[in-house]
Amino acid sequence: MNSWSSLTHLEADRFAVIKRPVIILALLTLLIVGGTLGFRIVNETSWLESLYLAVITLTTLGCRDPATSNATMAFVVIYLGFGLGLFSYSLFSLGQSLLDPQFRQFWKQRRMINKIDSLKDHHIVCGFGRMGRTICEYLDRRNRPFVVIDLDGDVLEAHCTAHNWLYIVGDATDDVHLQNAGISRASSLASVLPSDSDNTYVVLSARMLNNGLQIVARASDEKAIQKIERAGATRVISPFSSGGMKMARFMINPSVESFVEVADKHDSDLELVDIQIKETSSLVGKKLSETKLAEQGVMILAIRRANGEQLLPPPGASILHAGDNLFAFGHANKVAMVISNCEE
Known part of the structure; x- marks a missing residue:
C-alpha cells in the first residue's frame, strides 16, 4: 500500500x-x-x-x-x-x-512500510511477548523474512531496531495492521497475544484475509483451543500442555528428545524442514532413490502426498509428484540446496 x-x-x-x-x-x-x-x-x-x-x-x-x-x-x-x-x-x-x-519517527515507519510492501511469502508474528520474541529469534536465525505487530512501540523500537526486524506498532486484531503487514502475500502467521479472545479474533480476521495462510495460534486451555481451531487456525499450541508433554517425553525417552532438540539449538547447523515440491521442480517424476539426497547429506523422513497419503518411511522407489511435501533432515546448507531444487 x-x-x-x-x-x-x-x-x-x-x-x-x-x-x-x-x-x-x-x-x-x-x-x-x-x-x-x-x-x-x-x-x-x-x-x-x-x-x-x-x-x-x-x-x-x-x-x-x-x-x-x-x-x-x-x-x-x-x-x-x-x-x-x-x-x-x-x-x-x-x-x-x-x-x-515524531517527524523522524513517522518517516522511519513510512520507510519500514515500504520495505514490508516488497515482502512475499514472509511470516507475520502478532504479539511480542516471550513467545513472540522466541519465534522472531528462531525466524531470524533461519534467515526467514517476518513482520512483528504489537501495541508496545517502545519495546518494538528497543528490540526490533537493534536486530533490523520489521515491525508495525498497532493492535493486531485490527485488519488494517494485518493488511499493512502484507497478509495477502504472507505464507504464515503466528498469533501469540496474551488473551485467548484476541488470538481468536486475529485468527478469524487472518483467515478471512488470506484463506490459504498457515496460521499457528496460542491458547491457554482446551476450550480455547477448540474455539481458535473453529476460527480457522491451522495449528493451536497450548504452552502448558505442550510443555507438560515434552517433560513427559524427557522422562520416558531422554536420549531421543535430546537428539530432536539438536535442530532447535542456536548454534546448530541442522535443520528439520517441510519442503513442498512445485510443478517446476527438477525432482518431479523422479524416484526418491534417483535424487541421491541421502548421498548429499539430507535424510527424507517422510513424504506426504497432495491427497493426504503419508509414506513413513518412504521407499526408495517412491516417485515424487508436484504438490508432495518432503520432511527433510540434514545440515542447513544441504537442506537449502534441496529447497532450491524443489522450487526450480
Whole structure:
C-alpha cells in the first residue's frame, strides 16, 4: 500500500506533525507566487525576473532595488509588511518540524512500510511477548523474512531496531495492521497475544484475509483451543500442555528428545524442514532413490502426498509428484540446496 490510507493508526495520529511542515511550505510557496504575480503586474517584468525580485525582496538579500515606480515601491512596502514576518516565522517553524522526533519517527515507519510492501511469502508474528520474541529469534536465525505487530512501540523500537526486524506498532486484531503487514502475500502467521479472545479474533480476521495462510495460534486451555481451531487456525499450541508433554517425553525417552532438540539449538547447523515440491521442480517424476539426497547429506523422513497419503518411511522407489511435501533432515546448507531444487 502506497497511499496515506495505508498508514497505521499510530501514523494517522502523527499526521498533524506531518501536516505542519506541509502547511508551512504551502504558505511560503503562496508568498513567492503572490510576489511574482505582483511584480509581474506592477513592474511589467518577465516571469523569471518577477520571480527573482519576489525572492530577493522576501529574503531581504538586497541584490537589486526592485522599485522602478511609485506603484512598485508601494507594492514592496505592502509585500514586506505582510510577508517578511510570516516568512521568518515559517522558516523557523519548518526547521523545528524537521527536527521533531515524531517527524523522524513517522518517516522511519513510512520507510519500514515500504520495505514490508516488497515482502512475499514472509511470516507475520502478532504479539511480542516471550513467545513472540522466541519465534522472531528462531525466524531470524533461519534467515526467514517476518513482520512483528504489537501495541508496545517502545519495546518494538528497543528490540526490533537493534536486530533490523520489521515491525508495525498497532493492535493486531485490527485488519488494517494485518493488511499493512502484507497478509495477502504472507505464507504464515503466528498469533501469540496474551488473551485467548484476541488470538481468536486475529485468527478469524487472518483467515478471512488470506484463506490459504498457515496460521499457528496460542491458547491457554482446551476450550480455547477448540474455539481458535473453529476460527480457522491451522495449528493451536497450548504452552502448558505442550510443555507438560515434552517433560513427559524427557522422562520416558531422554536420549531421543535430546537428539530432536539438536535442530532447535542456536548454534546448530541442522535443520528439520517441510519442503513442498512445485510443478517446476527438477525432482518431479523422479524416484526418491534417483535424487541421491541421502548421498548429499539430507535424510527424507517422510513424504506426504497432495491427497493426504503419508509414506513413513518412504521407499526408495517412491516417485515424487508436484504438490508432495518432503520432511527433510540434514545440515542447513544441504537442506537449502534441496529447497532450491524443489522450487526450480
